[in-house]
Amino acid sequence: MTVEKLDAQEGDVVELDQVLLISQDDDVTIGAPTIAGAKVITEVERQAKDKKIIVFKYKPKVRYRRKRGHRQPVTELRVREIVHA
Numbered sequence: 001m002t003v004e005k006l007d008a009q010e011g012d013v014v015e016l017d018q019v020l021l022i023s024q025d026d027d028v029t030i031g032a033p034t035i036a037g038a039k040v041i042t043e044v045e046r047q048a049k050d051k052k053i054i055v056f057k058y059k060p061k062v063r064y065r066r067k068r069g070h071r072q073p074v075t076e077l078r079v080r081e082i083v084h085a
Helices: none
Strands: 002-004 013-016 021-024 027-030 039-049 053-059 064-070 073-083
Touching: none
Parallel strands: none
Antiparallel strands: 002 073, 013 039, 021 027, 039 073, 053 064
């Protein structure tokens, strides 16, 4: 799973406590807005950068062109356990 950059080192365990939906077989639990007592236990696999996006600004007839790239920092997580209380 890839998320916005978290302040954690590789190998650290991170608990995500804002769970919106849990599905197990045919049983689906939807939060309003979150599920109380539910959390996802994950492990940080690596800190990386996402794919590059190109930002191109252009104004016709005035010779204005600006091309820039951007790579967003992200954290890759591995889900270890989903806890539903």
